[in-house]
Amino acid sequence: MKTPALLSAALLLLLLLLLPGVPAAGSGQTPINVLVTNSVTNSPNKTYSTYVVYRGILLGGLRRLQESNTGFTFTYTEDPNYGPFLESVNGLAGSPAERTYWELLVSTTGNQIIRPDVGIGCYIPSANEQIILNYNEY
Numbered sequence: 739m740k741t742p743a744l745l746s747a748a749l750l751l752l753l754l755l756l757l758p759g760v761p762a763a764g765s766g767q768t769p770i771n772v773l774v775t776n777s778v779t780n781s782p783n784k785t786y787s788t789y790v791v792y793r794g795i796l797l798g799g800l801r802r803l804q805e806s807n808t809g810f811t812f813t814y815t816e817d818p819n820y821g822p823f824l825e826s827v828n829g830l831a832g833s834p835a836e837r838t839y840w841e842l843l844v845s846t847t848g849n850q851i852i853r854p855d856v857g858i859g860c861y862i863p864s865a866n867e868q869i870i871l872n873y874n875e876y
């Protein structure tokens with residue numbers, strides 16, 4: 739009479755592991771790297787490690803990184819239509835006069851560089867992605 743109970747416990751475990759949207763044990767943190775780079779002045783790259791919570795947004799990870807006091811700082815503005823918009827990183831701000839801005843790119847674990855079609859407030863990083871904040875001109 740013990741087998742059916744064991745079987746359903748095993749099935750439940752399997753479901754928990756396979757179902758998308760159900761956090762499996764240990765999936766509470768999604769580690770990411772953040773690369774701060776500058777295409778305008780070619781100043782040295784900086785990389786940082788942080789994490790987002792399960793299905794958490796990039797903005798949360800950037801805030802966590804800033805609060806960890808590793809030297810990373812950022813500011814953003816709230817655009818009424820597009821949401822949070824990266825304004826400055828490590829003290830350097832994008833400038834309409836100089837036609838510079840902070841570009842958000844992502845290097846996926848397959849080493850592809852993608853340009854997310856959403857901003858820092860909506861992008862949900864996957865584990866071990868490299869988030870690239872690139873100071874660039876337009």
Ligand SMILES: *[C@@H]1O[C@H](CO)[C@@H](O)[C@H](O)[C@H]1NC(C)=O
Nearest residue numbers: 773775776780781782783870
């Ligand atoms: C900084 O990172 C960018 C993007 O990965 C890369 O193209 C560039 O070569 C790096 N620069 C240095 C000095 O490592």
